[in-house]
Amino acid sequence: MFRLENAQSLVGIALTLAVCWALSEDRGRFPWKLAxxxxxxxxxxVLLLFGLPGAQGFIQALNDGVDGLAAATAQGAQFVFGYMAGGTQPYAVTNPGGLFVFAFQVLPLILVISALSALLWHWQILKWITRGFGFIFQKTMGLGGASALAVAANIFL
Structure with a gap:
């Protein structure tokens, strides 16, 4: 069903492309294929992820896996660093906002994700996924091998 919000989005996309074209240095060489x-x-x-019947279940399962990884990392950080990583406080808390310590609550998750990415790269799983995205970007947008690979790798970063 077509609604007014959809037309607004399409006009926004067209306007963004028109402004980019108008502000480009060489309008004759504007990368229309890339855009x-x-x-x-x-x-x-969007059509693939939200149009297929099982896609939302797949996205939810992926989200649950990431949430589980984050919860396990938080539990591990609390085991190692105790109250500084969000565990039980050994004193009366007067300012609950001051309990957040970036180094003990965020960095452990970054380290776990980095280690998991390195493991998936070593097992060549992440390489195949990245190559697949790179192939899609090369065919649809005309990106070269290195830039397509960089865009595909940045999806995971």
């Missing part, structure tokens, strides 16, 4: 290819890939991903 329209990027929009095409986004639309295709």
């Amino acid at each position: 329209l290819g990027a929009i095409f890939v986004q639309v295709a991903l």
Whole structure:
């Protein structure tokens, strides 16, 4: 069903492209294939992720896995660092906002995700996924091998 909000989004996309074209240094060499290819890939991903019947269940399962990883990391950090990582406080808390310590509550999750990424790269799982995205970006947007690989790798960062 087409609603007014959809038209507003389409006008916004067209206006953004028009402003980018108008502000470009050389309008004759504007990368239309790259711009329209990027929009095409986004639309295709939205249709793929939200249009397929089982896609939302897959996304929810992925989200539950990431939440489980974050919860396990938080429990491990609390085991190692105790109250500084959000465990039980050994004293009366007068300022609950002051309990957040970035180094003990955020950095452990970053380290776990980095180690998991390195392991998946070593097992060549992440390489195949990155190559797949790179292939899609190369075919749809005309990106070269190195820039397509960089864009695909940045998705995981």
